[in-house]
Amino acid sequence: MKKAILAIAAAAAIAAGTLSVPTTADAYCRGCGVGAGVLGGLVAGAIIGGAIANSQPQYYGPAPNYSGPPPGDAVEYCMQRFRSYDPRSGTYLGNDGFRHPCP
Numbered sequence: 001m002k003k004a005i006l007a008i009a010a011a012a013a014i015a016a017g018t019l020s021v022p023t024t025a026d027a028y029c030r031g032c033g034v035g036a037g038v039l040g041g042l043v044a045g046a047i048i049g050g051a052i053a054n055s056q057p058q059y060y061g062p063a064p065n066y067s068g069p070p071p072g073d074a075v076e077y078c079m080q081r082f083r084s085y086d087p088r089s090g091t092y093l094g095n096d097g098f099r100h101p102c103p
Helices: 002-018 024-028 034-055 074-081
Strands: 091-093 099-101
Touching: none
Parallel strands: none
Antiparallel strands: 091 099
């Protein structure tokens, strides 16, 4: 139902932007109403684009935990976070190929 209303509103905006009332000046000026049609098309495009962008559900997932390891559990934290963690040296193998200390 919401999409149908948006489609009707978009069609009405397009029609309002492209239709013009003929005047006596139009008899002498062909193509003078092009600006209104272009403006109407831009407005309709903005409305339709906004409706499409807002129709998608937003999911960002759980918030990352930047607090670091809890006190006393540094080894467990590093073992869970890095698969290459070596508890004997207290380091892990980074993407750059070097070993880095974990807290």
